[in-house]
Amino acid sequence: MTDITGTTGTSLDLGPQTEVLARLVAGVTDEQLADPTPCPKYEVRHLLGHLAGLAAAFRDAARKDLGATTDTSPDSALPDLAPGWREELPEVLAELAEAWRDPAAWTGMTRAGGVDLPGEIAALVVTDELVVHGWDLARATGQPYSPDPAALRACHDFLAAAVDDPGRGEIFGPVVPIEPEASLLDRAVGLSGRDPRWTRMP
Numbered sequence: 001m002t003d004i005t006g007t008t009g010t011s012l013d014l015g016p017q018t019e020v021l022a023r024l025v026a027g028v029t030d031e032q033l034a035d036p037t038p039c040p041k042y043e044v045r046h047l048l049g050h051l052a053g054l055a056a057a058f059r060d061a062a063r064k065d066l067g068a069t070t071d072t073s074p075d076s077a078l079p080d081l082a083p084g085w086r087e088e089l090p091e092v093l094a095e096l097a098e099a100w101r102d103p104a105a106w107t108g109m110t111r112a113g114g115v116d117l118p119g120e121i122a123a124l125v126v127t128d129e130l131v132v133h134g135w136d137l138a139r140a141t142g143q144p145y146s147p148d149p150a151a152l153r154a155c156h157d158f159l160a161a162a163v164d165d166p167g168r169g170e171i172f173g174p175v176v177p178i179e180p181e182a183s184l185l186d187r188a189v190g191l192s193g194r195d196p197r198w199t200r201m202p
Contacts, residue, residue, distance in 0.1 A: 011106050011123065015097040016148035017130045021051065022090040024134060027143050033081070037140035038198045039133075041078070044140050049079030051133055052089050054112075058126040059096040061112040062105035062119070070111045096126070124158045131155035132192045135185065140200055147185065156184055159191035 025048065033045040042050065053074065060069045082088065099105060106119045117125070131147050132155065138145035147155075163175060173193025178186055186196040 011100070011103065012127065012150055012154055013097070014100050014127065014130065014151065015094075017127070017134070017151040018055075018093040018097040020145075020147055021130060021134050021137070022093050024137050024141070024143055024145070025051075025086070025089050025093075028137070028141050032141050035140055035200060037200075038136045038194050042136075044137070045081050046079050047133065047136055047140065048085060048089065049081050050074065051137070052082070052085060052092060053079055054126065054129050054133075055089070055092040055096045057112050058122065058129075059092060059099045061110040061122050061126075062096070062099035062102065064104075064108070064110055066111050071114050073114045100126075124154065127151050128155045128158050128192070131188065132194070135189055135194070139198055142200065145185075152184055152188060156188040156191065159188055163191065 028044060028048065033043065033048075035044045036042075037044055037047045039047055039050075053069075053072075056069045057072070060067065100123060106123060108119055109116055110119050110122050111117070112122055112125065131151050134147055135145055137143075175193060176190040176195050178190035178196065182190075182196070189196045
């Protein structure tokens with residue numbers, strides 16, 4: 001199991017990565033909402049809707065507040081934006097980070113996407129989601145992207161550990177081979193089944 005605790009014994013703070021995402025969200029223009037993204041079948045609006053849904057789900061998973069947000073599969077419907085998303089998405093991202101600062105979030109069992117899983121595994125999953133979908137959003141909207149280094153390392157190690165998992169095909173696409181000397185971000189993106197060379201330009 002990947003260890004994402006720091007040397008002080010405290011759990012990874014998701015705040016720096018959610019702040020990176022909030023800045024990316026603020027940089028999205030209305031004209032870009034229908035643009036394609038590296039996620040198959042997702043336009044920018046769908047990616048933003050997915051981020052809002054996963055942030056709420058993993059916030060509640062951290063709180064062990066199980067219900068509609070944690071029980072719904074992300075594949076149940078194509079996500080889309082709700083009115084007021086520009087204000088609400090940064091808020092729920094901040095709530096997500098705060099919820100995972102509680103040590104109790106990392107212990108016991110919880111649920112997300114309709115799947116029961118240990119709290120520490122849920123933390124790994126949401127870290128991966130935040131880092132990889134941050135890259136998706138940055139690429140789709142032409143914004144620079146520098147993920148939080150601690151979150152990026154945790155994401156990479158989580159994805160690397162899942163390379164030989166028989167169930168990986170249900171979650172990730174086939175690994176895209178990346179040069180060993182490539183950046184850690186490019187290697188993580190390749191492990192997630194995305195091509196780091198993806199561009200929004202035809």
